[in-house]
Amino acid sequence: MSASDAPHGEDARAGDRGEPRQGPLPLEDAFREIGDAGREGLSAALDTGRALRGLLIADLALARSALGRALLWVAVAIVFGASSWLLLMAALIALLQGVLGWSWLASMSAAAGLSLVVTAVGAWQALRYFEYTRLSATRRQLRRMGLGHDDEDDRKIEAHQKEAR
Numbered sequence: 001m002s003a004s005d006a007p008h009g010e011d012a013r014a015g016d017r018g019e020p021r022q023g024p025l026p027l028e029d030a031f032r033e034i035g036d037a038g039r040e041g042l043s044a045a046l047d048t049g050r051a052l053r054g055l056l057i058a059d060l061a062l063a064r065s066a067l068g069r070a071l072l073w074v075a076v077a078i079v080f081g082a083s084s085w086l087l088l089m090a091a092l093i094a095l096l097q098g099v100l101g102w103s104w105l106a107s108m109s110a111a112a113g114l115s116l117v118v119t120a121v122g123a124w125q126a127l128r129y130f131e132y133t134r135l136s137a138t139r140r141q142l143r144r145m146g147l148g149h150d151d152e153d154d155r156k157i158e159a160h161q162k163e164a165r
Helices: 008-016 027-098 104-134 136-144 151-164
Strands: none
Touching: 027 104, 104 136, 104 151, 136 151
8 A cells, every 4th residue: 555545634643743744634633733833833932032032131130240340440531541641741840831932821831721721622422422321312203103292392402403503
């Protein structure tokens, strides 16, 4: 008896033994296979979700740790940068007073003026970059989706952006 001559029940059992199946499956077996495939797909999706959740948790822990260390090194850089700036200004004052013959007051005023100019440029740039923290693009997209729509805030943001240009 060949596989094509076998009744469906024997054919289905032959498929369970790893032999190739010939002909269409009975409706009950087809539903069972579809259900099994659906369960396997759902299980794989849940496993993927769990893996992504674990990855996100690990990534956030790493980011939190890195942020603390970055802040530490920023503090070190600020301390050494400030002390270097002070030494540089002392050297400038000594140069202006000793070599060029400026008075102490004029030399110190020139160093203070230079520091004020650098401070003003730094503050201006910081304010400019703080504008990016307003999340203007995100607000625009949310507004287009009909969420968070406040006309007064929108007018203020648009007016401020036009002034900045």
